[in-house]
Amino acid sequence: MKGAPVRVLGILTVRNEGAFLLEWLAHHRAVGFTDFLVFSNDCDDGTDAMLDRLGDLGWLTHICNDGPHAEGPQWAALKAADRHPLMRTADWAMVFDIDEFVNVRVGDGTLGALMAACPGAGGFAMTWRMFGNAGVVAMDDRPVLDSFVRCAPEVLHWPWRAQMVKTLFRNDGAFRKLGVHRPRSLDPDRIDGVVWVDGAGRPLPAGFVRNRVFTDPGSAPYGLVQLNHYALGSMQGYLVKADRGRANREASAFDMGYWVERNFDAAEDRGILRMAGRSAPLLAGLRADPVLGPLHDAALRWRQARFAALMQEEPWRALFGRLMLAPASRVLSADDARLIWQHGARRQGREQTVS
Template sequence: MVKILAILTLRNEAAFLLEWLAHHRAAGITDFLVFSNDCQDGTDAMLNRLDEMGLVTHVRNDGPYGKGGIQFTAYKLAEKHPLMEAADWVMTLDVDEFVNIHCGTHRITDLISALPEATAITLTWRLFGNAGIVRYADTPVTDTFLRAAPVVMHWPWRAAMFKTLYRNDGTYTKLGVHRPRQPDPARVGQARWFDGEGRELDRKFATGRVFSNYGQSNYALAQLNHYALGAMESYVLKAARGRAVHSDHMLDLDYWVERNFNTDMDRSIQALSQPMQAELEWLKSDPDLSRLHDEAVAWRKTRFMELMLEEPYRALFGRLLTTPPSRPVSQDAARFLTQFANLGRQARRD
């Protein structure tokens, strides 16, 4: 059996964890190495129970943290973990990212079989917008948020960022947020990278790129559904938690506007809806997991009410209510922006 390892870092996201786990078990991930830190909603307790059941391996990441912060400290721990050594393929993910395979039976092994020569496969984000949903509800993310950015985006480049499914063959020795790092000089020359359309990528992807070429489709074989916003209430909680890599930076409207695209309907992830629902029902049949999930849902609702008593979060919520969905930038406008980005890079070199 091909062993596919997902590495995940979590804080206060127990209300979403069971759906995420159910989906990725249905998608064919075999092992989950999950790090938690500073949880108030029972995420760590839920992970302990899942660990007892043999479904994930939970590692507490309580610090101290290196200069890379919480996430990179977790990755350094993961690099030394036995699950990493045993894995055939590895991918770092966040709980708001859902692997969405379009080929075969919609499992990750189908993607690997479609690209048998690949050292690494990029799964480009498809940004799923808020769709005007204000109140947080305990319903599956993949059933709630169905509106997304268009297949072809010309701006911003963040809309074309990817996560990497890569072969754990020693070509890369360090984990990264978007791609494996620290390539072995003796091996990287033979590395072959392919995108979600099945196209072989040029050499710069083997050593440095973190986003796909924009202005084209990148999703024919696979995409990564990115539910970065959620309901407006959930976004207020996300803002209070801080950015994933820079946790001391509060999220604001800039993050929201660059991700709130709702032009297209995309139900493709529901190709795995039946096996995901079966997995989810099985997980919730465990009394401890069911209780912990319900407690996490209640915590989110209480936490939102607490935050709304503070002016920065009340103001943010008001801005979310008044901000319309983001409008995709035209190709001509994107070219105008890109020329200044290129000029800026050239000026820094000079």
């Protein structure tokens, strides 16, 4: 007799993301997530109404998480998720964002194939692979996965932030708290039994299991799975994202520094599109819903109107102009990256001497 099906929980926080929500859900249901716990906060575009409808349809569980939040809306959501009944029934769990798409590169592209490739793993540290803007200016209704296929190379030495991870982990009690990039509060008596691997299936050291949030630059950790990170989107959409701020910090600015550390186009990767055969029918069904379809369209119009409003202010016009002029991000060599690290180490030493 077969055992109970494996339950995999995706935990998501959103604000004004209605234009992207249905694609994200359809893809990750096709990949193998069985449950979604979604927190919304302070939405103006109807995302919260979409989530209510999706809850009625049995797609997810929606929690309204409106502010103010002393630590930021994402941290407030994670504390609530720690206590939610879905965490007690999940075999595996992962916290990630709506601009991050799990891309399993082994087998049939599902989480089941990934787990079968590393049957002893209790955690998969999925490293970001940055997908750049690709010169896309306007917001439209084309799917994210079709629109952005240029990305960083598999071997990337800088910036280290481009090597950050989100973690799919076995929910067996070894970790007592959720975190943005990885579960936290490891039970010290369980450390020897926790086996994590990187996206290439290579075992990670105990130090990583305790507290690391990025894999080693230059390590090419994508053989089995990568986390496609569409952090920029279109240029118009980037301004709307910058206006919103980050989920884990109420008002953290998105600027040219954020853009140039993520706008890579040195490689092309269309591998995630092989899941369209599974996800497209799911997406079509959601779009055909008499409530969700109009709400999706309204969310896109809201974003377009918000961009138009931002362009009435000179600081936003200036940022938009810089985006239009900026080239794609340069891929640094290992020697260039080493030089940056060395300068940083020397500066840190000087600061410690002064203090």
